[in-house]
Amino acid sequence: MSNPLTRPLLALLATLGLATSAQATVVGGFEAGFDGFTTVGDVYRVDDSFGAGIPQGNWGLFMSTFPNGAGLLGPLTGTPIDQTATPAVPVGTLETFLGLTGGDLDAASPTGAVVEGSAAQVAFTTTATMTLRLEVILLTNETDAWAPAYTDFFFTTLTGEGVVERTNVLDPLVASPGTVFDRDTGWLLVEWVDLAPGTYTLGVGIVDVLDSDLGTAVIVDNIELVPELRVALMLFAGLGGIWIAGSPHRGPRTPRR
Ligand SMILES: [Ca+2]
Ligand SMILES: [Ca+2]
Ligand SMILES: [Ca+2]
Known part of the structure; x- marks a missing residue:
């Protein structure tokens, strides 16, 4: 599938030597x-x-708030979730790992205090203005019916930006029958446009809010730096799924932010 206007534009860009850099x-x-x-x-x-x-x-990065505390519903770390279980860590350990100041994660919380969680981070350098994007799905056993304040959430950290809450268990969720979780958000898109050249540290994480019970997890994948030219062409094509490189791309179900 291709917008008929896209091909001549790509040919022009190729002539100009731009498409190969995209x-x-x-x-x-x-x-x-x-x-x-x-x-x-x-x-x-x-x-x-x-x-x-x-x-x-075929692979993504899984992070969770397991195990459940106080034995409620049992510790969910372990088979079938993780054969080599490592527990979530206290909020202070998370903040130290991410280079944050104590209280930064609480400040980003939709409701109450952050208790524990898991995170990952990486440093990267870009020599041109780029769009940074990632895809994420949040999966949870929390229920907003009786515990709306237990807003376990997924967050990102990026050099110069600090902590940003991206999605939490109160967002629209659907049943998640294919996984060991009750509900999930579907795959969401998070992106930073006009990321200036420089060296950055990106962090991603998931946390329990108010208590350590009822686990929530995320899978993060497809983290990439996309040349602004390519993003502009995707918008120009009007289809959102056209990639200059020509590789098939399964877009997120619910683009946001
Ligand atoms: Ca992957
Ligand atoms: Ca929780
Ligand atoms: Ca927990």
């Missing part, structure tokens, strides 16, 4: 390992058999 740089695809990410807490790779779908290749 390649995305993978920051995190997790196909063969952690891609340089360091981690803290319950973090490991999952493949498509996990049941949530994987937007790029």
Whole structure:
């Protein structure tokens, strides 16, 4: 599928030597390992058999707030979720790992205090203005019916930006029958446009809010730096899924932010 207006434009760009430079740089695809990410807490790779779908290749980065505290519903770290269980860490450990100041995660919380969680981060350098994007799905056993203040949330950190809450368990969720979780958000897109040339540290994480019970997790994948030219062409094509490189791309179900 191709917008008829796109092909002549690509030909023109190729003539100008621009199209060949419009390649995305993978920051995190997790196909063969952690891609340089360091981690803290319950973090490991999952493949498509996990049941949530994987937007790029066959592997994504899984992070959770397991185990559940106080024995409620049992500790969910372990089979079938993780054969090599490592527990989520206290909020202070997360903040130290991410280079944050104590209280930064609480300040980003939609409701109450952050208790524990897991995170990963990586440093990268871009020599041109780029759009940084990632895809994420949040999966949870929290229920907003009786505990609306337990807003476990997914956040990002980026040099110069600090902590930003991206999605939480009160956002629209659908049943998640293919996974060990009750509900999920579907795959969401997070992006930073006009990221200036420089060296950055990107962090991603998931946290329990108010207590350590009822686990929430995310899978993050397809973290890439996309040349602004390519983004502009995608908008120009009006289809959102056309990539100059020509590789098929399964877009997120609910683009946001
Ligand atoms: Ca992947
Ligand atoms: Ca929770
Ligand atoms: Ca927990």
